[in-house]
Amino acid sequence: MPDTLYKALAFDGQIRATAVVATDTVREAQTRHDSWSASTAAMGRTIAGTLLLASNIKDDAKMTVQISGDGPAGKIVATADGQGHVKAYVDQPHVSLEPNAQGKIDVRGAVGQNGSLSVIKDLGLGEPFQGQVPLISGELAEDFTYYLTVSEQTPSAVGLGVLVDTDETVINAGGWMVQVMPGATEETISQLEIAVAQMPQLTELLSDGYGPAQVLYQLLGEDNVQLLEESPVSFHCECSKERFAAGLATLNSQDIQDMIDEDGGAEAVCHFCNEKYFYDEADLKAIMDEAQ
Numbered sequence: 001m002p003d004t005l006y007k008a009l010a011f012d013g014q015i016r017a018t019a020v021v022a023t024d025t026v027r028e029a030q031t032r033h034d035s036w037s038a039s040t041a042a043m044g045r046t047i048a049g050t051l052l053l054a055s056n057i058k059d060d061a062k063m064t065v066q067i068s069g070d071g072p073a074g075k076i077v078a079t080a081d082g083q084g085h086v087k088a089y090v091d092q093p094h095v096s097l098e099p100n101a102q103g104k105i106d107v108r109g110a111v112g113q114n115g116s117l118s119v120i121k122d123l124g125l126g127e128p129f130q131g132q133v134p135l136i137s138g139e140l141a142e143d144f145t146y147y148l149t150v151s152e153q154t155p156s157a158v159g160l161g162v163l164v165d166t167d168e169t170v171i172n173a174g175g176w177m178v179q180v181m182p183g184a185t186e187e188t189i190s191q192l193e194i195a196v197a198q199m200p201q202l203t204e205l206l207s208d209g210y211g212p213a214q215v216l217y218q219l220l221g222e223d224n225v226q227l228l229e230e231s232p233v234s235f236h237c238e239c240s241k242e243r244f245a246a247g248l249a250t251l252n253s254q255d256i257q258d259m260i261d262e263d264g265g266a267e268a269v270c271h272f273c274n275e276k277y278f279y280d281e282a283d284l285k286a287i288m289d290e291a292q
Contacts, residue, residue, distance in 0.1 A: 005055055005084060006212035007229045010220045014184035015192060017220060018055045019176040019212035020233060022048050025086060026162060026173035028235035032274045035093035037164040038110035039073045043090040044162035045107060045140040046078045048175030050088070051233050052158065053144070054080035055177075057123065064120040067143075069135055071095075071112030079272070085236035087272040105164060108138035117143045119151070141175075148179065155180040157192070161202035172206035176215050195219055237273035244268040244277050248287050256288050 005020040026044035029035070035043060046067055054063040059082040067076040074091025100106040115135045122128040131151035135143050141160040148156035156179045163171040178196070180189060199219050210218065216225050248256065248266065259266045265280045279287070 001211055003233045004212055005051060005231050005233050006216060006227060007055060007231075008213075008216050009226045009228060010178075010216075010224045011184070011188045011191070013226075014181055014188045015220065016179045016181055017177070017216050017225065018052050019174070019215040019219075020048055020051050020055075021172070021174040021206060021212050021215075022051060022086075022233055023170060023172045023174070023206070025051075025233055025235045027170040029088050030164075030168065030170050032235075033089060033093040035090060036096040036168055037105050038097045038107065039090045039093045039095040040164050040168065040170060041105040041107050041162040042067070042073050042095075042110045042140065043076055043078075043088055043093075044170065044173045045160040045175070046076045047086055047088050048160050048162070048173060049140060049144045049158065050078040050080045051084065051086055052175050052177040053119065053148075054082060054086075057082040057121065059083045061124055062122045064122075066118040066120075067111060067115070067135075067140070068118070069112030069115035069138060071108075071110050071138065072097075073110040073112075076111070077271075084231050084233035086233065087235060087237040089271050089274075105162070107140060111135070111138040111140065113138040117147050119147060144177075148177075155189075157196045159196075159199060159202050161206070163203040163207065172203055174202055174206055174212070174215070176202065176212075176219060178219065192220075195221075235273075237270060237275070239270040239273060239275055239277075241277045241279075244270075245279070245283070245287055248279065248284070249290060253288050253292065256284050260284050 008017045030040045050065045064079040073095045076090045078088035080086040097106040097109045118132040133147045141158045144158040158177045160175040162173040268277045
């Protein structure tokens with residue numbers, strides 16, 4: 001089943017709900033960064049959380065989530081657009097830790113508990129919006145929940161999960177998000193709180209073959225859910241040799257000449273997808289000529 005995100009309303013429009021299965025997307029990120037289990041799980045949860053947050057922005061808008069904790073994985077960054085494209089990286093991809101007390105991947109140990117979660121929304125309207133909250137958990141689902149509740153003033157709950165095999169490959173990955181809409185009744189909020197508390201582990205549901213719609217049915221009850229929209233999600237990076245060349249063109253001519261004299265060329269590596277672009281002497285001279 002291809003990676004998909006579903007948007008829905010529940011309880012007669014009192015609850016907004018979103019779920020995403022992002023297994024192939026996180027798999028692609030793991031492969032590109034050669035990440036190990038703890039880093040993969042942390043990066044994968046960030047990817048799923050970013051896709052959920054970006055599910056309500058316009059196609060050409062962009063949203064970037066940055067997790068800056070004091071754990072060994074270092075900074076984690078994911079950027080998504082309104083079309084379901086996402087890219088991500090983790091500063092230290094080679095982090096693998098002993099399982100936590102629940103026998104699960106120790107995401108909190110990889111991320112750390114001291115630091116911040118920052119969200120930058122570029123809606124194409126000039127100055128981007130930026131919100132930031134302190135990390136309260138390091139497990140990331142709770143941190144996304146805290147961001148939505150505090151920074152966006154929307155009572156919310158988020159669930160995230162990434163299951164990694166012993167050979168470092170991704171078995172499954174995804175997330176869900178529910179948000180209380182203005183005017184929701186106390187009865188509905190109470191029902192939602194119980195449902196969230198009783199929700200099984202997401203990775204277990206995905207292992208049983210659940211898709212995004214089935215995840216929402218499990219969480220909210222099929223009779224209560226009105227599915228609105230289904231859209232594909234995928235790992236996508238828009239980097240190119242031309243884009244990096246434009247960056248090189250902003251350097252002064254002497255710096256480019258030094259690259260030619262000392263190295264006979266230059267190599268650029270994309271943080272997000274790990275693609276490498278090589279510029280030989282002729283490329284660099286052409287960049288210099290164009291800049292001048």
